[in-house]
Amino acid sequence: MYRIIVSILFLLSLTLGTSAQYKVDRLLLSGRVALHYEDYVLSIQYFNQAISQKPYLWEPWQLRAIAKYSLDDWQGAINDATKAIELNPYVTTLYDLRGISYIRQEQYTDAINDYTKAISLEPDNQNYWYNRAVCYMECKDYETAQVQLDTIIRRWQKYAMPYLMKAEVFMHQKDTASAETWIAKSLEIDRYNADAWRVNAFLALNKERYKDADSLFTEALRLKPKTAVCYANRANARLKLNNLRGAMSDYDTALELMPNDILSHYNRGLLRQQVGDDNRAIEDFDYVLSLEPNNVMALFNRATLLDRTGNLKAAIRDYSKVIDKFPNFWTGLQYRAACYRKLGMTANAEKDEFRVLKAQMDKHLGVQQRWSRSKLSAMRKLSDIDPDKYNHLVVNDEIEDEHYYKSEYRGKVQNRQISDKFLPYIALTLNSKRTGISTYAPFDRDVDAFIDDSRTMFKKYSLAIPALGVVGEAAGVSTFDTVDNLTEGIRSTSDTLEAERMVMLRSIAYSSAQNYMEAIKDVDMYMVSHPESVVALWQRAVCNAMMAEFDFDGSPKEVAMRNAGVKSDFRRLHAIAPDNALVYYCHATFLARVGEFAEAAELFTKSIALDKTLPHAYYNRALVYMHLNEGQKMKQDLSKAGELGIYQAYSLMKNADKTNSNK
Numbered sequence: 001m002y003r004i005i006v007s008i009l010f011l012l013s014l015t016l017g018t019s020a021q022y023k024v025d026r027l028l029l030s031g032r033v034a035l036h037y038e039d040y041v042l043s044i045q046y047f048n049q050a051i052s053q054k055p056y057l058w059e060p061w062q063l064r065a066i067a068k069y070s071l072d073d074w075q076g077a078i079n080d081a082t083k084a085i086e087l088n089p090y091v092t093t094l095y096d097l098r099g100i101s102y103i104r105q106e107q108y109t110d111a112i113n114d115y116t117k118a119i120s121l122e123p124d125n126q127n128y129w130y131n132r133a134v135c136y137m138e139c140k141d142y143e144t145a146q147v148q149l150d151t152i153i154r155r156w157q158k159y160a161m162p163y164l165m166k167a168e169v170f171m172h173q174k175d176t177a178s179a180e181t182w183i184a185k186s187l188e189i190d191r192y193n194a195d196a197w198r199v200n201a202f203l204a205l206n207k208e209r210y211k212d213a214d215s216l217f218t219e220a221l222r223l224k225p226k227t228a229v230c231y232a233n234r235a236n237a238r239l240k241l242n243n244l245r246g247a248m249s250d251y252d253t254a255l256e257l258m259p260n261d262i263l264s265h266y267n268r269g270l271l272r273q274q275v276g277d278d279n280r281a282i283e284d285f286d287y288v289l290s291l292e293p294n295n296v297m298a299l300f301n302r303a304t305l306l307d308r309t310g311n312l313k314a315a316i317r318d319y320s321k322v323i324d325k326f327p328n329f330w331t332g333l334q335y336r337a338a339c340y341r342k343l344g345m346t347a348n349a350e351k352d353e354f355r356v357l358k359a360q361m362d363k364h365l366g367v368q369q370r371w372s373r374s375k376l377s378a379m380r381k382l383s384d385i386d387p388d389k390y391n392h393l394v395v396n397d398e399i400e401d402e403h404y405y406k407s408e409y410r411g412k413v414q415n416r417q418i419s420d421k422f423l424p425y426i427a428l429t430l431n432s433k434r435t436g437i438s439t440y441a442p443f444d445r446d447v448d449a450f451i452d453d454s455r456t457m458f459k460k461y462s463l464a465i466p467a468l469g470v471v472g473e474a475a476g477v478s479t480f481d482t483v484d485n486l487t488e489g490i491r492s493t494s495d496t497l498e499a500e501r502m503v504m505l506r507s508i509a510y511s512s513a514q515n516y517m518e519a520i521k522d523v524d525m526y527m528v529s530h531p532e533s534v535v536a537l538w539q540r541a542v543c544n545a546m547m548a549e550f551d552f553d554g555s556p557k558e559v560a561m562r563n564a565g566v567k568s569d570f571r572r573l574h575a576i577a578p579d580n581a582l583v584y585y586c587h588a589t590f591l592a593r594v595g596e597f598a599e600a601a602e603l604f605t606k607s608i609a610l611d612k613t614l615p616h617a618y619y620n621r622a623l624v625y626m627h628l629n630e631g632q633k634m635k636q637d638l639s640k641a642g643e644l645g646i647y648q649a650y651s652l653m654k655n656a657d658k659t660n661s662n663k
Contacts, residue, residue, distance in 0.1 A: 024050045024057070030515040031063055036550045037472050039514060040067040045480070058087035062094060069101055077101040092122040099131065108135040126156050133162065137169050145169050160190035164199060171203065179203060194224035205233055210240040228258035236267065247271060262288050266298060278305050296322050300332060312339045330356050422593055422623055423616045423646075425471040425586045427542040428535065430464050430479055430512040440615050440645060442468040442582055446534040454501045461489050466508045468582070471542055479513040482506075500526055507539055516543045516550075534577050538586070541569035545590045566590055581611035589620055597627045615644035622649070 031046030047064035050057070065080035081098035088094070099114035115132040122128065133148035146169055152162040163186035170179040180203065186196045201216035217234035221227060235250035251268035254261060269284030285302040288295055303318035319336040323329060333352045340349035426442050447468055458465050464482060486506040493499050507522035523540045530536055548562045570587040577583060588603035604621035607614060622637035635653055642649035 024054050024060070026515075026518065027053075028060060028063065029517060030513070031060075031067075033516060033546070033550050034514040035063065035067055035070075037514060037546075038070070039472065040070045042514060043067045056087065058084040058091070058094075061087065062091070062097065065097055065101075069097065069104075072104075074101045074104045078105075090121065092118045092125070092128075095121075096128065096131075103131070103135065106138070108138045111135045112139070126152065126159060129155075130159075130161060130165070133165060137165065137172070140172075142169050142173055158189055160186045160193050160196065163189065164193070164196050167199060171199075176203060176207065192223055194220045194227070197223065198227065198230055201230070202233065205237055208240075210237045213237040214241060214243075226257055228254045228261065228264075231257070232261060232264045232267075235264075239267075239271065244271065244275060248275075260291070262291055269298075269301060273301065273305060278309050281305055282309070294321075294325075296325050303332075304335065307335065307339055312343050315339050316343075422589055422620050425542045425545060425589055426468055426582050426616065427471050427511075427538055427586065428466045428508045429469045429471060430466050430482060430509055431469070440613065442614075444468060444534075444580060444582055446577060446580075447538075450504075450533075450535045454505070457498055457501055457505075461485060461502075463505065466505065471511065471546065472514065479509055482509045483513070500529055504536065504539075507543075511539065511543050511546075514546075516547045519543045520547070532576060534573060534580070537569050537573050537576070538583060541566055541573065541590075542586055544569065545586070545593075548590075549593055563594060579610055581607045581614055581617070584610065585614060585617045585620075588617070588624075592620060592624050592627075597624045600624050601628065613644060615641045615646045618644065619646050619649055622652075 027046050027050040031043045031050065034040075034043035034046060044064055044067045047060045047067065050060040051064065054060070061080045061084035065077045065084065068074075068076035068080060078098055078101045081094055081101065084091070085094050085098070095114040095118035099111045099118065102108070102111035102114065112132055112135045115128045115135070118125065118128045119132070129148065129152050133145050133152060136142075136145035136148055146166065149162045149166045149169070152159065153166075156162075163182050167179040167182035167186065170176070170182060180200075183196055183200045183203070186193060187200075190196070197216055197220035201213050201220055204210075204213040204216055214234060214237045217230045217237065221230050221234070224230075231250040231254035235247040235254065238244075238247040238250065248268070248271055251264055251271065254264045255268070258264070265284045265287045269281045269288070272278070272281035272284060282302060282305045285298045285305070288298040289302065292298065299318045300322045303315045303322070306312075306315035306318065316336055316339050319332050319339065323332050323336065326332070333356050337349040337352035337356075340346070340352065428447060451465060451467075455465070457463070463485065483506060486502050486509060490499050490502050490506070493502070503522050504526045507519045507526065510516070510519035510522060520540060520543050523536050523543065527533065527536045527540070544562060544566045548559070548566055567587075567590075570583065570590070573580065573583045574587075584603050584607035588600045588607060591597075591600035591603065601621060601624045604617050604624065607617040608621070611617075618637045619641035622634045622641060625631075625634035625637060638649040638653040642653070
């Protein structure tokens with residue numbers, strides 16, 4: 001009798017609960033969750049649905065603009081932000097969003113207009129003032145920029161960035177003395193501002209104070225270790241100090257952090273050429289020429305290297321391209337003639353030699369020496385295309401700096417470096433790609449039994465079979481289609497057990513699409529009839545854990561209640577399935593994410609004791625040890641995680657060593 005009553009209540013709850021699944025507020029919530037977890041493509045799909053249902057609401061346009069901004073779709077972000085502004089012109093953050101998107105496209109005048117409007121609506125927002133001042137500097141309106149920065153300094157005297165920006169404006173105005181004064185003022189306010197140390201280092205480098213530049217870049221890197229431009233320019237300073245080993249290490253690190261930096265490839269190629277590493281120097285110049293095929297400096301350097309390594313025809317090809325561009329480049333003609341002679345092409349060699357002799361008959365032509373120390377330390381500006389300076393280091397025409405605009409929209413997901421984020425939870429998902437990280441294939445008996453019991457249903461409704469995998473990597477449109485198919489199947493079936501399983505599967509589909517609220521509703525329905533189900537408890541615990549991280553704006557009481565619910569579900573799971581290593585891993589990951597590191601370490605240890613091949617547990621425990629300042633244990637776990645296939649563990653270990661060595 002009890003079973004019949006439960007089944008009736010269950011079916012009633014299905015008919016009442018599904019009609020509102022596509023309400024706009026639910027779509028926006030799901031999109032926000034996906035946005036929070038940096039699944040920008042999925043979030044755009046949710047916002048598209050919201051816009052199609054209610055195009056007159058400004059918020060979905062704003063949220064879609066944020067997602068596009070995070071994907072570097074600047075123009076798409078501008079278009080959506082513009083539509084949101086048309087619908088509600090009194091939201092200051094919309095002007096900030098469009099303004100920062102204009103900045104990314106170097107449309108500084110448009111950005112100035114947006115920040116001017118934002119300031120009129122919110123005059124006490126220092127970020128808007130600062131961004132507008134930087135835009136004036138980018139427009140080379142230095143006088144207006146100085147006035148703007150003076151205003152900011154009067155209003156926010158303890159704000160270090162405008163002092164530093166004034167220094168940069170003075171450098172553009174060629175007033176280095178004033179620039180140094182303002183850098184010093186910036187450091188008086190904030191000695192831990194890595195940007196100030198970096199600008200100071202650039203100034204020392206440009207003034208040929210190479211020892212000072214080396215130490216200043218080192219301090220900037222101590223405060224902000226992953227700044228590629230600092231490594232590249234410290235390498236230039238170290239070359240001037242004849243610290244070749246240190247320079248090579250810095251170029252290597254700069255290119256790890258910024259692989260497409262042409263100047264670092266070019267300069268490292270010169271250094272490799274100097275130390276006799278000819279083949280790898282050719283690789284650097286090959287890379288430069290793959291991006292800039294007409295770079296005559298790289299062409300000539302590659303030609304000399306090809307000449308030296310015996311690839312004479314390729315060397316002649318590169319020499320010829322340079323000579324076509326600069327017909328009076330006598331060194332190039334002389335080198336090409338030598339190649340022709342080595343190949344027995346005497347007529348061609350004599351033709352080149354005659355051109356040289358005719359133009360320089362009164363000059364003594366000797367074989368150019370390999371490289372002296374003075375030649376190695378010579379530098380040229382990027383815009384200085386003089387082929388006789390082919391063996392000079394290249395530096396930018398102006399002091400090189402990165403401008404950190406102040407905005408809540410920081411984006412740039414494509415350029416994220418490997419960070420110290422904890423690896424995600426492992427649970428049932430419809431888009432299992434193993435784990436997306438290593439070859440480890442998670443397995444659990446209870447999960448396998450649930451899938452086997454449901455195979456008939458999967459075939460009947462042509463449904464995808466779920467599997468254990470990483471939670472938070474959405475499957476996209478196919479997942480939405482699965483939700484629709486399951487909803488229709490639930491309505492049409494008369495088999496209560498089949499309906500229950502479809503509800504459980506729909507919960508998994510919702511969580512695969514990061515719609516955790518609907519996922520929790522469905523798993524709660526399923527647990528009415530299956531209160532001790534490991535699969536259901538695991539699903540609910542992980543979904544609540546994901547929502548707990550998203551709900552960072554909730555009241556302390558709400559956060560505490562949700563966290564307590566997650567812990568309660570995990571404790572019940574441990575009681576029902578005490579040998580489940582993956583559940584211990586998920587529980588420990590949740591504790592680590594909420595900052596309970598000591599208990600997290602204990603649970604990761606239990607997970608590893610049950611499954612010594614679980615790489616995620618080693619990696620996440622390493623991060624916990626990092627927070628607990630247990631460096632040796634951290635390195636041991638990172639080494640093991642790397643051994644088991646999580647290769648970014650090695651990168652994290654290397655960066656940790658560099659950070660410690662810079663302290």
